[in-house]
Amino acid sequence: MDFSIIFGNAARAAFGPEAVILALAAIGLNVHFGYTGLLNIGQVGFLLLGAYGTSVSVATFGWSLWAGVVVGLLLSVAFAVALGIPTLRLNTVMFAMVTIAAAEIIRILIGSTDAIGLTGGPLSVSFDAGAFYDLNPYPDGPHDRYGIGTFEFTGQQLWVITVGWLLVALVTAGVVMLVRSPWGRVLKSIREDQDAARSLGKNVFSYKMQALVIGGAIGGMGGVIDAIKTSGADPNGFRPQVTFFAYTALLLGGSATYLGPVLGAVLFWFLREWIESFLRQIVEEAWLPDVVAEFFxxxxxxxxxxxVGVALILLMLLRPQGIVGNRTEMQLDAR
Amino acid sequence: MRRGVVLVGVALIVLAAWAAPGLAQDEGEPDQSEPTVLTGTLRLGFDQFFAGVEITAADESGTRVGQVTTDQDGRWTIEVPAAGDYLVTLNEQTLPEGISLREGHQSTTEATVLQGASRAVVFAVGEAPKGTPFGERAAQTVFNGLKFGLIIAMSAIGLSLIYGTTGLVNFAHGELVTFGAVIAWYFNTSWGGLNLVLAALAAMVVCGLLGAGMETGLFRPLRRKRLWIFQLLVVTIGLSLLGRQLIQLFFGPEPLPYTDFQVQQRWEFGPWAVTPREVVTVVAIIAVLVGAGLVLQFSRFGKATRAVSDNPGLAEASGINVNRVVLWVWVLGTTLAGLGGVFQGLDTDIDPFLGFQLLLLIFAGVELGGFGTAFGALVGSLIIGMSTEVSTLWISPELKFVVPLAALIGMVLLRPQGLFGIKARVG
Amino acid sequence: MPDELTPQADSEQREAALPPADGGVPAIEPAPADGGVPAIEPILTVPHEPGAPKPDPILEVDGLSRSFGGLLAVDVDHLEVQRGATTALIGPNGAGKTTLFNLLSGFERADTGHWSFNGEAVTNPSADGLARKGMIRTFQLTKSLAKLTVIDNVLLGAPRQRGEKLWAAPFPNRWRSQEEANTERAEALLERFNLAHMRDELAGTLSGGQRKLLEVARALMADPVLIMLDEPMAGVNPALAQSLMHHITQLVYEGLSVVFIEHAMDVVTGISDWVVVLAQGQVIAEGPPWKVIHDDQVIDAYLGRRRAGAAR
Incomplete structure (x- = not known):
């Protein structure tokens, strides 16, 4: 058994583009749920619109990639506004249901054969993300590799994750600046008790809308990175469980903490890939009786x-505050 | 109409395999000299072949690699540049009048072809349902809707009652439905090859035990720990993921049918053409639901359930053993969910996502009727099932699930307490 | 969770905690001699009857009603609340006191009726809009923001904060000076309500009584013109209750108008200038406390029922 391969694979996943996308989705959820208490379980809808907005603009309308990025972000903002206007007054569970249903509706519509002309429908859509890779400063010959062992990236991959993690850093810094301000104090007060916030003259609807738009746009950025990384988008990549993975990352790291969603996303992919690699090695090395190996x-x-499912359950039971969360704060929730 | 004549469908698949006789050998030993091709024959039965139908192949990135029209024997062949996954699309517009893809079949399918191999791609075509008069189609969709609604209702009652008595929104409920279908499949096939009726009964028992286990082993202790509602929600989401993956691990990702009741002659009742299987499904579910309704309405258990839903504290204080009531609610709910899964599996074959696909529809039905009431869940589910199927009269069947989801959203916005809920209950 | 945080414990504590009534003699403290504040005297000339007009009303209500499932919870013909006075709203359980509060402060929609606040007609009442105009209320079950620190709880109350605007929030230089001034004021309030030592603790760790104080401090931070307290004494231990009563009487001298809901008659007679009695949603009596508590109708509707309850 070669643990260097396993850890290499896990590290590559932990710092790869998938982790960037998950981190952005989870940061968005942190703004929604962690700070404002909005239980959005349709976050994947924002990613979908970011990814498809970018892809369709370039592939179908022939616009430039940068215009596509803007369209993707605008679409996720528009979704936040459209979703928020009727639903922000609902209670937590009802709001949650609407978000997951709305995200599924979009996925079904975009992935249907009727939409082939616009979005590629079930065929998925692909475009030329050359404009992005033209800026790649890393030499990207067929033999250029960066990293050690299995923890290595091609020049293009390295460029995607460089930009991706920079974006994560910028967004995290932005969120920190926002939630440290009196504005963030209002968000937290809404999470704790929205009637108290209203009784002190805060326009709760407006703040919730701002949070929904900001968190949605951050999720949309994840979608844009996804589109650029794969040079396209596929409706099957935006199933409801993407949202659940983002919640796993957020809760793993710690909800309503600055670095929680980022650490959680890294850890999420590290563990997932570690388990997969480990199992693959076990099977390859024939340590197990054939019947079991065949099963795996x-x-x-x-x-x-x-x-991931087991992790979610254990987290909620054993450490609901996440890795960097505060235990006392969490206990105050048990009302 | 949903399945067409099942016999013919089976025959078609056999024929398609026969139509590409070289398939088996070619896949075994890739040969550089042979061209790599996608091929197929468009036919209905043994004597109808369709010419002039446009077939397009595209590679994974969506780039078109070839387009042909079928010859007079309905044959088509597209040579592709390399081995790999291709998306093959049939242009429905070019099908002859009165002929269309069979319901549930997509105009685009994915096909993997090996180097130098010939891969057969089957498009199942049949008499277009549009050929039948609107009234008849409407009658048929209403029947389909009734059947689908009843399946949703059966699965939904547990979700609604568990929410009513404990406040838990169980995202793993869909997996309970799948679990019922899968366990019955095992009893039906590898574990003794029981007759499906017996297999379904056995699956109900197993589901009931699982429900009892989940309540006593997990949710009761969690209630005692007074977890926040969000934590409970996340626990059920985790359970849902875990359950679905485990089912996929053991059962496999491919859809499989039960061994019984697959090929049946349709009975004609006026505008309806239904298989005995479908009739049994509808009658059996109605019987079970009436039974469950009577129990919930008149038995001590039913009254206790309502009392606990109303006010658990008060129920406890007035001598009702709340934990026991909740336990039986779980047993009843999971048993019904599992049986719902069996019927759904009988209708569409069993796959690991069967229940998860139903989950949002179950939510929609429960929300429509008003959370926490069994009767509401029944009526709401019927409306959801009916609107889903009837909508296919006007919109493409691919889009039919948009209808119940939109109904869910609309209901939440306009009347969050549901049709039969009491306003004050909803925060 | 500590027991004292639960509502039941709150009410038990209240019954036990309050000092016995001291005979029903009104204990109105005289207004300060300089008369810089709207005085209490004018209200003493008002007729002691439901719907009596006041010389300088801060709140005027007309034809306000709200029913729940056919049951009329609030049905107020006419009511005026005097500016610069402490008005107690009393009545038996279920009389509609809290519902009236909710309607006036925009937390619930009225079926009929209109009202004016501070000389301005309230069209389209919204809770936050009314609060920004200076009508600040508290809640019967305290709404302390458990996972915010005590000081943040109070700071949240500050009105017109520049840093609460999204575009200014990321730039501390745009709001830091205001925040510092607010912090100073908030600390003074914490001092005044004996909460200074808890400044940086999470509000969820406070005792029930401390939360009541925190809620009042937070309300004061919002620069209210009219402050509406829903059972401010419930669950507060005797020592704190005394100081809270003192604080409330103090507010009037600072120019505020106070309306409060209270069950304990000694508190009502101790600090209110005027009492409005609500029964079955209607105003059945109004007057100074010493007058109202001897009113037969009030005794029937309220005290009578209370005695019966006590005897049981």
């Missing part, structure tokens, strides 16, 4: 996602 063979991905 090809099911590594399925098992690692099952572990």
């Amino acid at each position: 063979d090809g099911a590594e991905g399925v098992i690692s996602v099952a572990m």
Whole structure:
């Protein structure tokens, strides 16, 4: 058994573009849920609009990639506004249901054969993200690799994750500046008790809307990175469980903490890939009786996602505040 | 109409395999000299072949690699540049009048072809339902809607009652439905090959035990710990993921049918053409629901359930053993959910996502009727099932699930307490 | 969770905590001699009857009603609340006191009726809009923001904060000076309500009584013109209750108008200038406390029922 391969793979996943996308989705959720208490379980809808906004603008309308990025972000903002106007007055559970239903509706519509002309429908859509890779400063020959062992990236991948993690850093800094201000204090007061905030003259609807738009746009950025990374978008990549993964990352790291969503996303992908690699090695090295090995063979991905489920349950039971969260704060929730 | 004549469908698939005789050998030993092709034959039954139908192949990135029209024997062949995954699309506009893809079949399918191999791609075509008069189609969709609504209702009652008595919104409820379908499949096939009726009964028992286990082993202790509602929600989401993956691990990702009741002659009742299987489904669910309704309405257990839903503290104080009531609610709910899964599996075959696909529809039904009431869940689910199926009269079947989701959103916005809920209950 | 945080414990504590009534003699403290504040005297000339007009009303209500499922919870023909006075709103359980508060402060929609606040007609009442105009209320079940620190709780109350605007929030230089001034004021309020030592604790760790004080401090931070307290003494221990009563009487001298809901008659007679009695949603009596508590109708509707309750 070669643990350097396992850890290399895990590290590559932990710092790869998937982790960037998950981190952005989770930061958005942190603004929604962590600070404002909005239980958005349709975050994947924002990612979808970011990704499809970018892809369709370039692939179908022939606009430049940068215009596409702007369109993707605008679409996720528009979704936040459209979703928020009728729903922000609802209670937590009702709001949650509407968000997941709305995200599913968009996915069904975009992925239908009727939409082939616009979005590619079930065929998915692809475009040329050359404008992004033209800026790549890393030499990207067929043999250029960066990293050690299995922890290595091509020049293009390295460029995507450089930009991606820079974006994560910028967004995190922005969120920190916002929530440290009196504005952030109002958000937290809404999370704690919106009637108290109203009784002190805060326009709760307006603040919730601002939070929904900001968190949604951050999720949209994740979608844009996803589109650029894969040079396209596929409706199957935006199923409801993407949102649940983002919540796992957020809760793993710690809700309503500055670095929680980022650490959580890194850890999420590290653990998932570690488990998958580990199982693959076990199967390859024939440590196990054939029957068991056969059972695991090809099911590594399925098992690692099952572990996400286990992680969610254990987290809620054992450490609901996450890695960097504050235990006392969490206990005050038990009302 | 949903399945067309099942016999013919099976025959078609057999024929398609026969139509590409070289398939097996070619896949086994890739041969550089042979061209790599996608191929197929468009036919209905043994004597109808469709010419002039446009078929397009595209590679994974969506780039078109070839387009042909079928010849007079309905045959088509597209040579592709390399091995790989391709998306093959049939242009429905070019099908002859009165012929269309069969319901549930997409105009685009994915096909993997090996180097030098010939891969057969099957498009199942049939008499277009549009050929039948609107009234008849409407009658048929209403029946389908009734059947689908009843399946949702059966699965929904547990979700609604559990919410009513404990306030838990169980995202893992869909997996309970899948679990019922899958366990019945095992009893039906590898574990003794029981007749499906017996297999379904056995699955109900297993589901009930699982429900009892979940309540006593997990949710009761969690209630005692007074977890915040959000934590409970996340626990159920985790359970849902775990359950679905475990089912996929053991059962596999591919849809599989039960061994019984697959091929049946349709009975004609006026405008309806239904299989005995479908009739049994509808009658059995109605019988079970009436039974459950009577129990909930008149038995001590039913009254206790309502009392606990109303005010658990008061119920406890007036001598009702709340934990026991909740336990039986779980048992009843999971048993019904599992049975709902069996019927859904009978209708569409069983796959690990069967229940998860139903989950949002179950939510929609429960919300429509008003959370926490069994009767509301029944009526709401029927409306959801009916509107989903009837909508296919006007919109593409691919989009039919938009209808119940939109209904869910509309209901939440306009009347969050549901049709039969009491306003004060909703915060 | 500590027991004292639960509502039941609150009410038990209240019954036990309050000092016995001292005979029903009104204990109105005289207004300060300089008369810089709207005086209490004018109100003493007002007729002691429901709907009596006041010389300088801060709140005027007309035809206000609200029903729940056919049951009329609030049905107020006419009511005026005098500026610069302490008005107690009393009545038996279920009389509609809190509902009236909710309607006036925009937390619930009225079925009929209109009202004016501070000389301005309230069209389209919204809770936050009314609060920004200076009508600040507190809640029967305290709404302390558990996961915010005590000082943040109070700071939240400050009105017109520049840093609460999204575009200014990321730039501390745009709001730091105001925040510092607010912090100073908030600290003074904490001092005044004996909460200074808890400044940086999470509000969720406070005792029930301390939360009541915190809520009043937070309300004062909002620069109210009219402050509406829903059972401010409930769950507060005797020593704190005394000081809270003192604080409330103090508010009037600072120019505020106070309306409060209270069950304990000694508190009512101790600090109110004027009492409005609500029963079954209607104003059945108004007058100075010493007059009202001897009113037969009031005794029937309220005290009578209370005695019966006490005897049981």
